Every structure is written in C-alpha cells, then in structure tokens.
Amino acid sequence: MPDAAPPNPGNAKPFLATPKPFAPEDEASLREALKRCSPSAFESAVQYRKTGNPEHVPAVVIGIIERFVEPDLRIKLKDADDDLRLIEDLGIDSLTMMEIVILVEDVLQMSINNDELRNLRTVGDVKMFIDCKIRGLALPKPTKFLPIEQIAAVMPIQPPFLFLNEASVSSSGANGKYKISGQELFLQGHFKNNPVMPASIMLEALGQLAVLFLLEGATPEPGKVISSSMIYFTGCEGVRAHRVCRPGDILTLSIKPKRMKMPLATFEGAIRVGQEKAAIAEEITLTFGYAEAVVPPPAPPAAEVNGTAPTKPTTPSATPLRAAASA
Amino acid sequence: MPRVFITGLGFITSIGNDAVSVTQSLRELRHGLELYPPFQTPEIPVKVAAPVRGFNTASTDAEDWTFPAGISIKRELLRGMSPHVVYAWCAMQQAIADAKLGEADVSNDATGLYAASGGSPYLMGHMLERMHKLGVMRCSPLGIVASISGAVQFNLVAHFKIKGSSCGFASACASSSHALGFAYDDLVLGRQKRMFVVGAEDGNMDAILPFAGMRALSLSTDPATASRPFDTGRDGFVGTGGGVVLVLETEDEVLRRGVTPYCEVVGWGQSSDGHNVAISHPEGLGLRAAMTNALRSTGTAPETIDYINAHATSTPIGDASEARALRAIFQPSGARPAISSTKALTGHGLSLAGAMESGFCALAVRDGFMPGSAHINQLDPECEGLNIIRTTLSQQPKFALNNVSGFGGANVSIVFKQAR
Numbered sequence: 244m245p246d247a248a249p250p251n252p253g254n255a256k257p258f259l260a261t262p263k264p265f266a267p268e269d270e271a272s273l274r275e276a277l278k279r280c281s282p283s284a285f286e287s288a289v290q291y292r293k294t295g296n297p298e299h300v301p302a303v304v305i306g307i308i309e310r311f312v313e314p315d316l317r318i319k320l321k322d323a324d325d326d327l328r329l330i331e332d333l334g335i336d337s338l339t340m341m342e343i344v345i346l347v348e349d350v351l352q353m354s355i356n357n358d359e360l361r362n363l364r365t366v367g368d369v370k371m372f373i374d375c376k377i378r379g380l381a382l383p384k385p386t387k388f389l390p391i392e393q394i395a396a397v398m399p400i401q402p403p404f405l406f407l408n409e410a411s412v413s414s415s416g417a418n419g420k421y422k423i424s425g426q427e428l429f430l431q432g433h434f435k436n437n438p439v440m441p442a443s444i445m446l447e448a449l450g451q452l453a454v455l456f457l458l459e460g461a462t463p464e465p466g467k468v469i470s471s472s473m474i475y476f477t478g479c480e481g482v483r484a485h486r487v488c489r490p491g492d493i494l495t496l497s498i499k500p501k502r503m504k505m506p507l508a509t510f511e512g513a514i515r516v517g518q519e520k521a522a523i524a525e526e527i528t529l530t531f532g533y534a535e536a537v538v539p540p541p542a543p544p545a546a547e548v549n550g551t552a553p554t555k556p557t558t559p560s561a562t563p564l565r566a567a568a569s570a
Numbered sequence: 571m572p573r574v575f576i577t578g579l580g581f582i583t584s585i586g587n588d589a590v591s592v593t594q595s596l597r598e599l600r601h602g603l604e605l606y607p608p609f610q611t612p613e614i615p616v617k618v619a620a621p622v623r624g625f626n627t628a629s630t631d632a633e634d635w636t637f638p639a640g641i642s643i644k645r646e647l648l649r650g651m652s653p654h655v656v657y658a659w660c661a662m663q664q665a666i667a668d669a670k671l672g673e674a675d676v677s678n679d680a681t682g683l684y685a686a687s688g689g690s691p692y693l694m695g696h697m698l699e700r701m702h703k704l705g706v707m708r709c710s711p712l713g714i715v716a717s718i719s720g721a722v723q724f725n726l727v728a729h730f731k732i733k734g735s736s737c738g739f740a741s742a743c744a745s746s747s748h749a750l751g752f753a754y755d756d757l758v759l760g761r762q763k764r765m766f767v768v769g770a771e772d773g774n775m776d777a778i779l780p781f782a783g784m785r786a787l788s789l790s791t792d793p794a795t796a797s798r799p800f801d802t803g804r805d806g807f808v809g810t811g812g813g814v815v816l817v818l819e820t821e822d823e824v825l826r827r828g829v830t831p832y833c834e835v836v837g838w839g840q841s842s843d844g845h846n847v848a849i850s851h852p853e854g855l856g857l858r859a860a861m862t863n864a865l866r867s868t869g870t871a872p873e874t875i876d877y878i879n880a881h882a883t884s885t886p887i888g889d890a891s892e893a894r895a896l897r898a899i900f901q902p903s904g905a906r907p908a909i910s911s912t913k914a915l916t917g918h919g920l921s922l923a924g925a926m927e928s929g930f931c932a933l934a935v936r937d938g939f940m941p942g943s944a945h946i947n948q949l950d951p952e953c954e955g956l957n958i959i960r961t962t963l964s965q966q967p968k969f970a971l972n973n974v975s976g977f978g979g980a981n982v983s984i985v986f987k988q989a990r
Contacts, residue, residue, distance in 0.1 A: 279633065311645075313644065313645070338649075338711045338712060339646075342649070342710070342711055348707075348708070349704075349708070354707070
C-alpha cells in the first residue's frame, strides 16, 4: 500500500524559510517571467518574494496555470473550485505541465522533482502541493480515483445497497457520482407509479461517500488504520432536499470533513444534478474505530499463525450505514 | 511505371508569400534582398540578406512572434516551432488548398511527407545558453523538437496528421531535392500515392552568418546586385529563408481527383563529388554525373531540355564548377537550353533551395515563362557557349531541369515536363 508510506523527508525541506533580499533586478526578471500572466499574479509573486508569506502563493500558481490554458478555457479558472481537473477540464498535457513547473520553479525559487508531479490531477492538488513544499510540510496523499470495483472492494457496504458508481478521494474530501438506474428495488414502491429517489437514500449515499473518505482519504493517527467494520452513522443536521430526483438523473455527490476526532468524524455534504442543487446536509456525523483497538475475531484460525494482529482489516461483514432522515 | 505530377504549391519566400506574387517576381525579376537590419553593425561585415516579409520572429519567445494578417497559430502548436517551421506550416496550408486536398486526402496511409531544413541554430543556441546559465532542468520542454534539424517534419507530420512515410533529409543545400527525389521514388514504387515535399530555413542571423567564416557570403552592400550568379564580380551568396511545399501525386490520384497538375516530375538523378567536404569539384564532375543520371533514367536527350534552373549561388568557385558541368553535358549535342539562376532574386535558401527552385520550375512550365538570370553585368567567361538568359522569356519550357549541390559534394538533378 504505497500511498500510506510516510512522505519522503527529502521532499519536505522548507523553501525560503527566510526570504532572500528582493532586488530591483529580481523584480524586473519576475516581470519578464510573468509577462503573460495577470497583473495580480505578478503582484502576488512580488509580495511572496519580498515576504516569504505562503498566502500569496495560490494567486501566483493560478495565474501561471491560467497563462498556459487556451484562452477559451480560461473562463473555467475564474471561479474554479479545487476539483477542476488539469487534463480533462483545462486541456493541459504533460508537456504543458512541464512548462508550468519550470515557470513556477523560476518564480517561486523552488525545485520540483518529476515524480512529485505524477499525482497532481486537479487545481487543488497543485495548490496544496506548492503550499506544502513552501511550508516544508509533508505532501498530502494524492487524489485517488476509484471505479466501482475498487469502491466495492474497500467498502463495508455492498450492492444492492451501494449508491456510488465512481469516486475521487483526496485528503481534503471526496466526490462521487451515482446514476439512478431505475432498477433500484425500492423505486417500485417509492412512489406508486411515480419512481422518485428517496431523500433518505440520497443522505445514505452522502454517508457512504464519507465512509469511503474515512477509509481512503483520511489521515488517522500515526500507526493506526480505520477499521471498515467499525464505521456507523450517529447523526445529521440541516438536511434539506431541493429537487426531486428520478431515474436517469446523475447525482454528483461531494463531502468535506469539518471535524475529526476519534471516535467522531463530521462532514458537510451536497448533491447536485448537473448544475442544480438537489440536497444538502450541513452535518453528517459518523463514528469510527481503529483496527488495532478492536481486532475482529478472525474466522479461520490460519490467519493467526504468527499471533500478530493484521494491520489491514480483513473483509468485514457488511454493516449498512443507516440513514435516519425522513423522506 | 506510374507517372508523378506536381498538383499543389505553397511559398513563403523572400520574393513572395504566395504563388501569384512569386510568379510576378520571377517574371519581372524583382529581388527580395535588402540591407538586413540585424547585420547593420560594425562588427558584421556582411550587410545584405533576403528575409521573408511580414513575419517577425526576432524574439526567442515564440509567443512574441507576429505573422502576416490572417495567420494565427495556437500556442500549443507554436511552442514546438522555430521560424522555419512557421514558414513551412504556412506553405503547407497554401499547398493543401492549392491542390484542393480535403482532410482525408492529407491524412491517410498512402500520403507521406519528406522534408529538409538545417534546423534552427537560433533557437538551439538560445536553449543551450539557457541550459548552461539556469540549469539542465530549465530547458524548454519542447526546445529540442523546435530546434533540431527534424523540427519541420516533426511539426508538420503531427499537426497535419500525416499517416504515411515521413522523414528528413540532411545533405545541406541538396537536401530538399533529395526529399523530392525520394518522394518521387516512393510514388513510382507504389509505396505512397501522394507526398508532400518540404524545404525550409530560418534565414536569420544565426542561420546565415556562420557561413561568413568560410568566406562564402557576399560582402556587397548593394541589395540590387549582391547576388549575381555567373557574373565575373560575384563574391559569395546572400542568405535567405522561408518555406516551400510541393504536392506530388501519382497519375491515378490526379485522374481520380480531377485536378490539373502544374507539371510532371519525370525523374531524377544524383551523384557525389567524392572530393572535398565543402568545395565543389572544380570541373563539376559530381553535378555532371547527376545530370547524366537524371537524363538517362528519364530517357531525356540533352537537346530536349528547354530550361535549366541552375544551382549557381553566386560564389566564385561553385558557379564556375556548375558552368563547366553544364558545358560538358549540353555542348556536345549543340543543345542550348535557357539557363538561369533565380538565386539572383531570392538569395540562397540552403536546405530550402531545391524545393523552392523546383517550385519555380513548376510555375515556369505551367505558366509559360523562363525567368532570367538577373544582375549579370559582365558574364563570367567560364559560361561561354551557355545560353544564360539575362531577361525573362515568355516561352513555355516543355522540359525543365533543376540542379542543386550541397556540402560534401552531393548533387541532385530533377527533370520536369509539361503535363498533358
């Protein structure tokens, strides 16, 4: 499980802990380097180079990305969320990525290794990556994209009660999609001759995405692994349904962690269909436990030959998360 | 044996950026030479060059470049280009439109592209300087593909989605004639149905001035006479750049598409001096053999050739050597084909020369004229007995021959014939 390996300490060296004095000729070369970027990117770069304050970095990075994006796609960056994808949404290929990196290195006076770039797939990944490098923090886990097979492999919840078709998980949250097929058993009765996705099931889907985040995206205490068989629903606040969802609709789900302290993790969640808001939950709280704390009794004795507890939980018995909201 | 025809042309040259203005310049003997601004400093003894007009590629940053109205190139494409690639890209678009080729005609297994250029010493120099100054990892990711000598075909093959044969030729000033010759062979052998032949050069300071070291460049300060092939006072060549594209097609394709070709490519010949790395054989033995091979392989008698576009670059040794070769081939039969060097008008395009002058031959054969050899004040006695025409003749050559010679003593002759 290479993703869980501790970050290479070599990557975590702080850059510009004390900024070098910023000479007028530095400003001139910075202006030349950023001549095709927005004025605000240049201003932010000057501020960063003068003060070393990482708060100026995102504006520089976005300004540099924008400069390399074809003009008709730049509008996407205007009010971009961090999930905007570099390749799929912005048309940035690997060579353009190298151009971006070279300019970022030049402007922010840092160096970036090739292998550090492989996992950068979204604008958020890039911002987070540069921020961590500058602050000398460990690099976050890269965004993971999980097709249904991988989701089913890690989740305690299984079909026909799994309401995710695909998902992406990063250290800052998770996104998923679920297409209402019309074949869901409960739609036969909800409602009579009028199939409508139950709001309770939509909340369930958000909860499942939060479970996936706990298993694939969350950073637990060092040496601990969250057990997939110990995650349960505890409560939710501010749940509102805004749109009737029917067969054929594709639910776009997103959750972000708000608080996380063993044994509780609280998330905010939202569901869209296209650009329309379908449902929100201000808070969904799950309870979780670590695998080491309570090792599930292994069924076959063969698993215990060397007497050590498995670091990764064995396939758990399915314990569906239960949504308590009323439809 | 399948016949091969030229069905489309594209020109970005010092004497015009389209076939119409090139034809006019050739007919009226209008030259493209000027006092080239980058040379006008005391340290540079060379003053005259023949740059293409309407393009500004002075910056090392391609996004600073400006092009004639109507031409825009996306950044995504431009980043892998150097000036000569831009010229070739424009000429390619002209040639495709001229030959009335649709997308499917351009991009298929039976359509290829052969090209020649000396690369971009200018961008190569810039990139290496950056590497030495800022470090290896700060080289532009596409610096190599934009500057090495294959740059022109890398870009054109990718951007025009060429699926057939593609490669580059590196025989210096003979390069794009080699490209044309081997493109012809591929068509005759049935390997391809259509070939683009491309010649291109930056023609800027870094492409031209290194020739000053071997004393090959004219030091004249008068653009009107600096390039004067076959004149006794010639003192070296004048550099030029640009891009020229020819479309070659088999007879079957010409008939299938119902297009009217410029002329037929009847065949070609080549030969090497085996003499000196940079200097032509004084008797023009290699070029003589190339012409002999071209005439023999096409079954053409010397006396049937009406017009010869000579390689003559306006260097003292090279022009004399070619004159001797021409005398050896044509005088025994008493043939007196009209001979001219259009380099008096264009300057010498190096790797571009063969494609450019083959394009000129195609225009001459189709439009019925033979461009004069301009700027001759006093004809070199070496040319005695040769019919070097000083003015443009309004006669249609039925057969035309184009000569080129490159470093290492590489020589290529190509025979063109009126299409019927």
